[in-house]
Amino acid sequence: MKPKDKINSILIANRGEIAIRIAQTAKKMGIESVGIRTQKEPNAHYLTQMDRILDFPEREKNDIPEFLDIESLVLLAKRNKIDAIHPGYGYLSENAQFAIRCTEEGVIFIGPSPRVIQNMGDKVIAKEIAAKGKVPMLGGSKGCVDTLDEALEIAKQIGYPLIIKACAGGGGRGMRIVRKQSEMKQMYFSAASEAQSAFNNPEVFIEKYLENPRHIEVQIVADSYGNVIHLGERECSVQRKHQKLLEEAPSPALDEALRKRMTDAAISLAKEAGYVSLGTVEFLLDKDKNFYFMEMNTRVQVEHPVTEMITGLDLIELQIRVANGEKLPITQNDVKLNGWAIECRINAEDVQSDFSPYLGVIKALKMPKGEGVRIDSGVTVGSEITPHFDSMIAKLIVHAKDRKTVIENTLHALDDFQVKGLKTTIPFDKAVLHNEVFRKGDFDTSFIEKDMDSMVYREKDEELLAALFAVSHFEKQNKAQDCRKEDLDLWALRNRINNM
Amino acid sequence: MNTLNKQLIALNKESNKEYNFLLREDGKVEFDSKILDEIAYPIEIISNHQNEYELLVNGVSYSFSVETPFSLQRKKMLTSQASESTTIRLKAPMPGKILEVMVKTGDMVKAGDTLLILEAMKMQNAILASTKGTIKKVLIKEGDTTSKSDLLIELEKEV
Numbered sequence: 191m192k193p194k195d196k197i198n199s200i201l202i203a204n205r206g207e208i209a210i211r212i213a214q215t216a217k218k219m220g221i222e223s224v225g226i227r228t229q230k231e232p233n234a235h236y237l238t239q240m241d242r243i244l245d246f247p248e249r250e251k252n253d254i255p256e257f258l259d260i261e262s263l264v265l266l267a268k269r270n271k272i273d274a275i276h277p278g279y280g281y282l283s284e285n286a287q288f289a290i291r292c293t294e295e296g297v298i299f300i301g302p303s304p305r306v307i308q309n310m311g312d313k314v315i316a317k318e319i320a321a322k323g324k325v326p327m328l329g330g331s332k333g334c335v336d337t338l339d340e341a342l343e344i345a346k347q348i349g350y351p352l353i354i355k356a357c358a359g360g361g362g363r364g365m366r367i368v369r370k371q372s373e374m375k376q377m378y379f380s381a382a383s384e385a386q387s388a389f390n391n392p393e394v395f396i397e398k399y400l401e402n403p404r405h406i407e408v409q410i411v412a413d414s415y416g417n418v419i420h421l422g423e424r425e426c427s428v429q430r431k432h433q434k435l436l437e438e439a440p441s442p443a444l445d446e447a448l449r450k451r452m453t454d455a456a457i458s459l460a461k462e463a464g465y466v467s468l469g470t471v472e473f474l475l476d477k478d479k480n481f482y483f484m485e486m487n488t489r490v491q492v493e494h495p496v497t498e499m500i501t502g503l504d505l506i507e508l509q510i511r512v513a514n515g516e517k518l519p520i521t522q523n524d525v526k527l528n529g530w531a532i533e534c535r536i537n538a539e540d541v542q543s544d545f546s547p548y549l550g551v552i553k554a555l556k557m558p559k560g561e562g563v564r565i566d567s568g569v570t571v572g573s574e575i576t577p578h579f580d581s582m583i584a585k586l587i588v589h590a591k592d593r594k595t596v597i598e599n600t601l602h603a604l605d606d607f608q609v610k611g612l613k614t615t616i617p618f619d620k621a622v623l624h625n626e627v628f629r630k631g632d633f634d635t636s637f638i639e640k641d642m643d644s645m646v647y648r649e650k651d652e653e654l655l656a657a658l659f660a661v662s663h664f665e666k667q668n669k670a671q672d673c674r675k676e677d678l679d680l681w682a683l684r685n686r687i688n689n690m
Numbered sequence: 691m692n693t694l695n696k697q698l699i700a701l702n703k704e705s706n707k708e709y710n711f712l713l714r715e716d717g718k719v720e721f722d723s724k725i726l727d728e729i730a731y732p733i734e735i736i737s738n739h740q741n742e743y744e745l746l747v748n749g750v751s752y753s754f755s756v757e758t759p760f761s762l763q764r765k766k767m768l769t770s771q772a773s774e775s776t777t778i779r780l781k782a783p784m785p786g787k788i789l790e791v792m793v794k795t796g797d798m799v800k801a802g803d804t805l806l807i808l809e810a811m812k813m814q815n816a817i818l819a820s821t822k823g824t825i826k827k828v829l830i831k832e833g834d835t836t837s838k839s840d841l842l843i844e845l846e847k848e849v
Contacts, residue, residue: 581811660735
């Protein structure tokens with residue numbers, strides 16, 4: 191018999207918007223949410239949304255970021271008698287050792303079993319499983335690679351272009367495309383060192399690189415009673431350096447027949463893997479509508495809300511229920527895809543300076559409201575963007591009856607989304623949604639490089655307004671200082687010369 | 691034109707486009723463009739040092755220096771002198787940590803060579819040489835934390 195209501199409390203081993211997102215579902219299900227306060231952001235917004243807050247335990251001098259510290263997190267849950275840990279995304283969400291340690295200490299890990307995390311995190315085994323599930327694939331290295339010589343040998347076999355990926359990772363970190371042999375050495379070492387710092391594992395995997403595919407992923411959920419269902423696909427081709435920036439569901443590239451083939455493949459893979467939990471199967475789709483297995487993510491995705499909007503389901507709830515040993519409350523026939531949804535990631539980034547992180551404090555915040563508009567935010571007025579964490583501060587998700595309408599509604603919502611004190615990706619999101627290629631739906635992962643003339647959308651007369659504002663501000667300041675005799679400031683003059 | 695009227699120019703620092711404004715004695719501002727009708731955009735000054743401004747309009751950044759006709763003339767003169775300089779001052783494009791420095795003083799580099807690796811927000815960014823030349827000065831070392839616009843390397847352009 192299934193033990194009922196095993197999970198009465200959840201320790202959220204994450205921060206920002208996803209910590210809040212998990213706490214919301216916990217609240218709805220009558221489960222206590224427990225947040226973790228770290229010294230890096232003791233007054234973070236996510237902590238205001240928790241039922242209970244625990245301080246991250248004191249530890250010996252240690253460079254591991256708090257949310258990557260397996261022992262501290264597991265023991266924190268155990269000592270405080272918390273039933274389960276939700277890892278969110280990133281950090282330890284796909285770390286099998288973390289899942290093992292949770293289980294050993296009697297804490298439920300909300301995610302698949304350690305074995306499945308291990309298998310899917312191991313690109314070689316994942317490919318073997320995909321092959322057994324008859325899922326199409328691209329050629330590549332037979333295993334993880336940890337020396338340059340090995341990497342060069344494989345490159346010789348499969349040819350260029352190829353892609354180096356972190357064995358342990360995802361999210362674009364530790365990933366490099368290599369187009370010729372002369373680049374191989376530097377790319378290999380930089381991928382390995384980035385993988386080491388992001389995932390604590392320098393091993394990489396090498397694969398044949400498909401030029402400009404679409405990136406499409408299928409959401410699946412499976413319970414421990416053998417039920418596996420899909421919740422449709424997400425279109426994630428709007429990417430910059432493998433970082434997704436704007437996602438939608440469904441994908442404009444799929445018709446019913448292709449959707450059937452891709453979702454069947456995802457379910458087949460999940461069954462072959464013995465998958466139990468929420469998960470995502472990522473595919474590359476080429477111009478001839480051939481699709482190839484890329485990887486499976488064994489966690490909730492950043493972009494899960496677009497699926498929630500078109501299915502009306504709460505994915506975190508399904509994930510918790512499955513972890514609790516319950517049967518899926520729905521069957522495949524209950525899953526209906528309604529309308530269209532778009533998610534814009536609002537990142538604190540300077541789009542006009544190559545998307546570099548922008549640090550600062552939010553001085554004022556205005557967010558859109560209305561039907562079909564959802565915001566998953568991790569910040570509020572006064573929140574500080576520091577270099578300790580990634581730059582995503584919020585997500586705007588809009589749902590409407592069809593793609594054309596949702597694009598217009600998202601643009602309106604973005605006009606009402608104002609963040610004072612920071613540069614954000616909002617002007618970029620507008621530029622994407624105004625772009626004709628995007629609007630036609632005929633784009634791939636080269637979209638940002640090839641199809642966007644400007645990374646920001648500019649309103650009419652914007653620049654003139656800025657010029658006028660600067661001039662009038664300057665004049666007002668000068669008037670205020672009029673009584674003071676203006677000295678020639680040698681330092682200022684020197685600076686001006688230096689700045690040229 | 692009244693002699694008390696004052697002319698100010700907003701010079702776009704990227705495009706060098708000039709916006710001319712006439713500040714009238716009665717406090718009104720005249721400018722050489724169509725009137726801005728019923729426009730309400732969120733606008734914010736995010737940095738201001740003396741006459742240098744960076745503003746966000748609808749979240750889009752614009753950088754201006756506000757000049758008088760005299761200072762603009764002087765600036766143009768200085769710019770033409772500066773462009774003859776052969777030293778390129780490479781600044782940090784973003785705040786971060788120096789992971790690796792690939793060059794030392796005196797090294798010859800060509801355009802596209804990686805000079806150093808800057809890690810920001812867990813991503814590694816290669817800082818490349820913009821031109822062929824010689825490394826004149828390396829102002830940072832591995833492990834250093836840099837702020838945006840910190841001077842990293844001086845590169846002497848080959849002429």
